[in-house]
Amino acid sequence: MLIRAFIPAHITAFFVPKFNDDPLLAGSLGAGVNINKGVNIFVNIENSLERHVHVAFNGEPVKKRNAIISYSVAEELVPKDFLGEVGIWQYFDFPNGYGFGNSAGGALGTALSLAFAFKNMTFLQAAQIAHKYEVLNKGGLGDVIAQIHGGIEIRVKPGAPGIGVVDNIFSENYRVLTVPFGRLSTRKVLDSDVVKLIEIEGKKALEKLLEKPNIENLMKLARSFAERTGLLSGDLLEIARELDKSLKLPASMIMLGKSLFAFLKDEEVEMVQKTLEELSIQNYQICGIWEEKPKVERWIG
Amino acid sequence: MLIRAFIPAHITAFFVPKFNDDPLLAGSLGAGVNINKGVNIFVNIENSLERHVHVAFNGEPVKKRNAIISYSVAEELVPKDFLGEVGIWQYFDFPNGYGFGNSAGGALGTALSLAFAFKNMTFLQAAQIAHKYEVLNKGGLGDVIAQIHGGIEIRVKPGAPGIGVVDNIFSENYRVLTVPFGRLSTRKVLDSDVVKLIEIEGKKALEKLLEKPNIENLMKLARSFAERTGLLSGDLLEIARELDKSLKLPASMIMLGKSLFAFLKDEEVEMVQKTLEELSIQNYQICGIWEEKPKVERWIG
Numbered sequence: 001m002l003i004r005a006f007i008p009a010h011i012t013a014f015f016v017p018k019f020n021d022d023p024l025l026a027g028s029l030g031a032g033v034n035i036n037k038g039v040n041i042f043v044n045i046e047n048s049l050e051r052h053v054h055v056a057f058n059g060e061p062v063k064k065r066n067a068i069i070s071y072s073v074a075e076e077l078v079p080k081d082f083l084g085e086v087g088i089w090q091y092f093d094f095p096n097g098y099g100f101g102n103s104a105g106g107a108l109g110t111a112l113s114l115a116f117a118f119k120n121m122t123f124l125q126a127a128q129i130a131h132k133y134e135v136l137n138k139g140g141l142g143d144v145i146a147q148i149h150g151g152i153e154i155r156v157k158p159g160a161p162g163i164g165v166v167d168n169i170f171s172e173n174y175r176v177l178t179v180p181f182g183r184l185s186t187r188k189v190l191d192s193d194v195v196k197l198i199e200i201e202g203k204k205a206l207e208k209l210l211e212k213p214n215i216e217n218l219m220k221l222a223r224s225f226a227e228r229t230g231l232l233s234g235d236l237l238e239i240a241r242e243l244d245k246s247l248k249l250p251a252s253m254i255m256l257g258k259s260l261f262a263f264l265k266d267e268e269v270e271m272v273q274k275t276l277e278e279l280s281i282q283n284y285q286i287c288g289i290w291e292e293k294p295k296v297e298r299w300i301g
Numbered sequence: 302m303l304i305r306a307f308i309p310a311h312i313t314a315f316f317v318p319k320f321n322d323d324p325l326l327a328g329s330l331g332a333g334v335n336i337n338k339g340v341n342i343f344v345n346i347e348n349s350l351e352r353h354v355h356v357a358f359n360g361e362p363v364k365k366r367n368a369i370i371s372y373s374v375a376e377e378l379v380p381k382d383f384l385g386e387v388g389i390w391q392y393f394d395f396p397n398g399y400g401f402g403n404s405a406g407g408a409l410g411t412a413l414s415l416a417f418a419f420k421n422m423t424f425l426q427a428a429q430i431a432h433k434y435e436v437l438n439k440g441g442l443g444d445v446i447a448q449i450h451g452g453i454e455i456r457v458k459p460g461a462p463g464i465g466v467v468d469n470i471f472s473e474n475y476r477v478l479t480v481p482f483g484r485l486s487t488r489k490v491l492d493s494d495v496v497k498l499i500e501i502e503g504k505k506a507l508e509k510l511l512e513k514p515n516i517e518n519l520m521k522l523a524r525s526f527a528e529r530t531g532l533l534s535g536d537l538l539e540i541a542r543e544l545d546k547s548l549k550l551p552a553s554m555i556m557l558g559k560s561l562f563a564f565l566k567d568e569e570v571e572m573v574q575k576t577l578e579e580l581s582i583q584n585y586q587i588c589g590i591w592e593e594k595p596k597v598e599r600w601i602g
Contacts, residue, residue: 116471122455122514123469150594154423156463165463168424170417172599213423292593293451298473 001045003117004299005109008290009038009094010101010146011178012255013222016202017190018158023135024128027158028142029206031169031218033261034150035176035287037093039102041109042299044087045117053078053086057106069107072133077114077126086114094285097183099257104134104143108294116296123148127161135160138187151291152218154209171215171289174263177243177251177272179284181236182258189231189256197229215249215263222252236260242279246271302346304418305600306410309591310339310395311402311447312479313556314523317503318491319459324436325429328459329443330507332470332519334562335451336477337589338394340403342410343600345388346418354379354387358407370408373434378415378427387415395586398484400558405435405444409595417597424449428462436461439488452592453519455510472516472590475564478544478552478573480585482537483559490532490557498530516550516564523553537561543580547572 015030053074055067064071070088078086088110094100107130115126131144142164146153149166157165189195205221223240226232232240232253240260243251251262264272269286276284316331354375356368365372371389379387389411395401408431416427432445443465447454450467458466490496506522524541527533533541533554541561544552552563565573570587577585 116473119471119515122511123452123471124457124466125468125514151424156425162457162466162468165425167426167463170420170424170597172417210423213426214420296471 001117002299003043003045003113004297005041005043005113005116006295007039007041007105007109007147008034008036008150008294009105010034010143011099011176011261012142013218013252014202014205014225015142015155015255016199016206017141017195023132024160024163025158026135026141027145027155027160027164029155029158030142030202031152031154031206031209031222032146033152033176034147034290035178036290037285037287038100038290039093039105039109040091041106041113042089043110043113043117044089045084047084049083051078051083053088055088055090057090058092059089069103069133069137069139070110072137073107073110073129074114076129077111077118077121079118079120082118088113094178095180097185097257098180098259099184099254101140101143101147103139104130104147107134107139108144108147112294112296124162131160140186148293150293151289152215154206154213156206156210169213169215169218173265174215174289175265175269176287176289177262177264177284178254178259178287179239179261179276179281180257180259184256184258186256194229194231201225201228219249219252219263223250226253226255231255239279239281242275243272246275302418303600304344304346304414305598306342306344306414306417307596308340308342308406308410308448309335309337309451309595310406311335311444312400312477312562313443314519314553315503315506315526316443316456316556317500317507318442318496324433325461325464326459327436327442328446328456328461328465330456330459331443331503332453332455332507332510332523333447334453334477335448335591336479337591338586339401339591340394340406340410341392342407342414343390344411344414344418345390346385348385350384352379352384354389356389356391358391359393360390370404370434370438370440371411373438374408374411374430375415377430378412378419378422380419380421383419389414395479396481398486398558399481399560400485400555401479402441402444402448404440405431405448408435408440409445409448413595413597425463432461439491441487449594451594452590453516455507455514457507457511470514470516470519474566475516475590476566476570477588477590478563478565478585479555479560479588480540480562480577480582481558481560485557485559487557495530495532502526502529520550520553520564524551527554527556532556540580540582543576544573547576
């Protein structure tokens, strides 16, 4: 049996981390957007004499210690008495560590595919397991719950799926420009002093966004958050300013990656592409907003 | 400006009403399914010198007292200082009062379309307004929150969107047969003694479904709920039993309408159509499951 799931990449615009000893109560407040590229997961299940789980990233098998989140999710989802081979093939449209929610996407896609295959758990039960191992292994705090909702999202109450609350903003005809420059360790940032400033600025941004919940306000607040926390500075800030010149809404930083993102309409594409060319930036993508829930289906290849 | 929304019809399989003086805390527990027919809402907005709201059902203008839920929703969503004509055209695929969640669909579609048009509210803020007027006018308790999630749903915590919690069951390739026979007043049933039995049986069904969350168990529990509460009896029960003969999963009653529903796969369609013909039932529909969130978009007609 072959199952396919698609989980959108999730970009965080601003956030407030909410730590908790109970991983289901840990999460984040904030806002971001789900896009129509992300993680494709193929789960292949075949009966055999022994219970085996394999995980592969972009076609390459990975050891347990390098895919601890996905292995843990699979261990909990595959029934204890199942005898057979479970192959979990994860393909990423974006590089790891750049702030696209790859680890959450892989975990959630694994959980939903296995629940779909074995029909032994609900959607939220499976999604909670993905969230739990994401949090326990410091993969992220709010990606899983954002990804199950899709669209431009506001996390208004922290926690796992079924506990946290995610809202959406209405928008029309926007596309999303993503420009990845490098990795940024979420773990390092959250363990540093910046976290205090993130909490203050993130809370302020969330309150202001809920007063006026539209995309213009979202990007104004995202940029202000990125600059005030000091996370967006130096070269990255310079590039954001250059992009601003050919965009109606301000560009901002992807939390947390050394990456930029911006919303734009069709008529702005040509102009921004010219600007990117002038900046000698070839590595960028223009995607759509993923408005739906994740897709899970039987795959007839 | 013309906005179009589609809200799926929502069929309740079993439920536990949860009354509360605060309409945002009122709601229901239970389970049901969203289908790919339901309510299409077109909202036409034009500037003019006065602020006017009109509602029409299936092309016919309706007075305020006959569409109090939709008028109330519009009154709260259209900005106070807006000058113009707002036409709300609701088209129903199913008859009113038969248990398809028409009033919730109309209210939710109106709320989401207006929030999309004016970009002044979030998705949940708009959906809460629809839920509030549904509850206050006894249109229903759990349809709005079920409709925003789609799929085969389990309401695990009661309340308005953003407060209640809705889960989903995984299923594959099922279609939904709906057979409407007549109206049943939700209000009358909820005001009668049957409500005690509904609460006991509904709670039991929900617990059992969460232990084994699959479609076979859902329909077994739905049918048991329908029979034990005495809501499914007489002729309607006889017809359900006839349908059972050509279906793998038991048929059950739509809560609350004098209507039946059943899940079936492609290979069962021919057989059940023959049975319906033998019973001289011509008025039925075979629909798909609506797995997504409601659709809201600008309409270029």
